[in-house]
Amino acid sequence: MKRNIFRTCVLGLGLLSLASCDDPMDELTSLIYDRVFSPIDFEARSITENSVKLQWVKSEGADTYTIEIFADDSLTFEGEPVQTITDITEAQIPYTVSNLVYDTKYSARIMAIDADDADRNSKWHGVYFRTAAQQIFNNIPESSISDRSVTVTWPAGEEVTRITVTDANTGARVINKDLTAEEIAEGKVVVNGLTPETSYTIKLYNNDKERGSKSFKTIIDLNGATTVSPDEDFGALLEAATDGQVFALYGGTYTIAGENGGAGNAQIKKNITIKGIYPTNLPTIKGRFQLDDGASLSLNQIILDGADNESTDQAFNYKTEGATYDVLDVQNCEIKNFGKGLIYLNVASTINKVTFNNCLIHNIECDGGDFFDSRKGRINETNLTNSTIYASATARDFIRMDDASESMGGGTPIINIKNCTIDGVANASSKRLLYVRYVGNVINWENNLVTNTEAMFSNQSKTSVPTFKNNIYFNTPNLKSIVEKGNLFTDDSATWDVDPKYQDTANGDFTVTNEDVSSKGVGDPRWL
The missing domain is CATH 3.80.20 (24 nucleotide stem-loop, u2 snrnp hairpin iv. U2 a'; Chain A)
Structure with missing residues (x-):
C-alpha cells in the first residue's frame, strides 16, 4: 500500500513539472518592467557659443523624451531648469538645444516617457558641458604690437568688464585689468608692461564669461636699436656700424648692393645684431656676409636669400x-x-x-x-x-x-x-x-x-x-x-x-x- 502511494505522488509531480515547463520562452517575452529604461550613452556634442547637440541611444518602450537644462551647474540639478523640452520623439535624436549663454556651465538631464503611465517614466540621466566662449576681439595688426605693449580692440559699447594677459610659455597670468568706462565705450585698450619677444594670450571678459581671446608675440627689444625701413641703404648702414649696434628691420626686401647691379657682399668688421621686428613678416636680405677682424654676427627672424648674388x-x-x-x-x-x-x-x-x-x-x-x-x-x-x-x-x-x-x-x-x-x-x-x-x-x-x-x-x-x-x-x-x-x-x-x-x-x-x-x-x- 505504501509503495502505491509513493508511485502516485511521483507521477503527479512529474505531470505538474511538464505542464509548467511546456514553453519557457513565454515567460521571458511577456515580462513587464516597473518602468522604462533610462536612455544610455547620453552625450553633449557640437558645442557652440549658444547651442549643444544632445545624443543618446533610444529606450525600448519610450514614447517621447523630456530634457531639462540647468545653468551654472555641474550635475547637481539644483533649483529650476532654464529650459524644459518635452515631447521629443525618436526621429528628433540627436536633439539640438539652442538659446544658451556663451561660456557657461550647463547640466542636461533626460527622462524617457511612457505616454500611458507616468509612473513608468524612466529615471533621469545627466550630462555636463560648457558652451564655447565668444570671439569679439578684432584681429591684431602688426602696427598694434610693440616690444612692451599691445593695443586690442572690439566693437564699441559691448558689455565687457576686464582683460587678462597670460604668458603662453609659462602659463603665468601677468595682467589682470579692470576696464575703464572710456575703454569700454571706445572698445579699445592699450596693455603695457609686457616683455619683448614673448608670446602671450589676451582674453576679454564680461565678469567671468569669456568674450574674446587672441594670441600674439611682442616684437624684439627696440631699446637702443636702430630701426631700418626697406627704402634705406642698408648696406651703407652696415658699413658705418659701431660695435654692439643692433639693427631692427621692418618687413620688406633689403639688397646689399653689388658692383654690377646684383646683390653683393656686406663686410662685417664690428660686433652687430640684425633682427626682424615682426615674427609674422620677416625681412629679406639679399646678399651675403664677409666677416673680418674677429667680428661677431647675430641674426634673428631674417630671410637671407642669395638668389640675386653676383658671386x-x-x-x-x-x-x-x-x-x-x-x-x-x-x-x-x-x-x-x-x-x-x-x-x-x-x-x-x-x-x-x-x-x-x-x-x-x-x-x-x-x-x-x-x-x-x-x-x-x-x-x-x-x-x-x-x-x-x-x-x-x-x-x-x-x-x-x-x-x-x-x-x-x-x-x-x-x-x-x-x-x-x-x-x-x-x-x-x-x-x-x-x-x-x-x-x-x-x-x-x-x-x-x-x-x-x-x-x-x-x-x-x-x-x-x-x-x-x-x-x-x-x-x-x-x-x-x-x-x-x-x-x-x-x-x-x-x-x-x-x-x-x-x-x-x-x-x-x-x-x-x-x-x-x-x-x-x-x-x-x-x-x-
Whole structure:
C-alpha cells in the first residue's frame, strides 16, 4: 500500500513539472518592467557659443523624451531648469538645444516617457558641458604690437568688464585689468608692461564669461636699436656700424648692393645684431656676409636669400687670418639659394661658437665647397639644432672640418647636431655627412630624422664615432652598414627604414604624417 502511494505522488509531480515547463520562452517575452529604461550613452556634442547637440541611444518602450537644462551647474540639478523640452520623439535624436549663454556651465538631464503611465517614466540621466566662449576681439595688426605693449580692440559699447594677459610659455597670468568706462565705450585698450619677444594670450571678459581671446608675440627689444625701413641703404648702414649696434628691420626686401647691379657682399668688421621686428613678416636680405677682424654676427627672424648674388660664395665667409671670432648666432631664420655653401673658414682663425637654431636652410648647392666648410681654422663649438636642411649639398659633404690641429695648436672641436630634419643632403655614395678630420673632435648626433640620401657617415679614421641617441633613418642605405674602405661606423641605437611620410617635400613641407615617427619626437619640432 505504501509503495502505491509513493508511485502516485511521483507521477503527479512529474505531470505538474511538464505542464509548467511546456514553453519557457513565454515567460521571458511577456515580462513587464516597473518602468522604462533610462536612455544610455547620453552625450553633449557640437558645442557652440549658444547651442549643444544632445545624443543618446533610444529606450525600448519610450514614447517621447523630456530634457531639462540647468545653468551654472555641474550635475547637481539644483533649483529650476532654464529650459524644459518635452515631447521629443525618436526621429528628433540627436536633439539640438539652442538659446544658451556663451561660456557657461550647463547640466542636461533626460527622462524617457511612457505616454500611458507616468509612473513608468524612466529615471533621469545627466550630462555636463560648457558652451564655447565668444570671439569679439578684432584681429591684431602688426602696427598694434610693440616690444612692451599691445593695443586690442572690439566693437564699441559691448558689455565687457576686464582683460587678462597670460604668458603662453609659462602659463603665468601677468595682467589682470579692470576696464575703464572710456575703454569700454571706445572698445579699445592699450596693455603695457609686457616683455619683448614673448608670446602671450589676451582674453576679454564680461565678469567671468569669456568674450574674446587672441594670441600674439611682442616684437624684439627696440631699446637702443636702430630701426631700418626697406627704402634705406642698408648696406651703407652696415658699413658705418659701431660695435654692439643692433639693427631692427621692418618687413620688406633689403639688397646689399653689388658692383654690377646684383646683390653683393656686406663686410662685417664690428660686433652687430640684425633682427626682424615682426615674427609674422620677416625681412629679406639679399646678399651675403664677409666677416673680418674677429667680428661677431647675430641674426634673428631674417630671410637671407642669395638668389640675386653676383658671386656664388658662401652665405658666411671668414676672411681675416689669425683672428679669434666669438660667435655666429643665427636664430629663427631662413637661408636659401647660395652656390658654394653655408659657412666657409679657410684662414687660420678660431671661431668660438657657431649656432643655427630653429632655421630652414635649403637650396645650398655646394658647387665648389661643402655645406659647413672649415679648412684651415678651428670652430670650437658647432650647434645645428631644431632646424630643417633640404635640397642642399647634393653632391658634396655635409659637415667638413679639415685637420688644422697642428697649425691651430690643438683644441677640441665639438659638433652638436640635434633635433634636425635632414633630407636629401650629401646625396652621393662617395660623400659623407661627417667629413671631420680635426684631431680630437667630439660629435653628438641626437633626435635627428635623416632621409633620402646615398651618403655614408664617414670613411675617415680621424672622425670620432658620434654619441648617437634616438635617431630615425629612411632611404639611407649607406648609413646603415659598415663597409671596408667605406662607411666606418653606424648608428646601432637607431630606428631604420621607417617612412616619415612627409606632407609635401616639393613645397618644403616636412610635416610627419606617420605617427610611429612623430611619437618618438625626432627631427625638427616644427613638423611634429
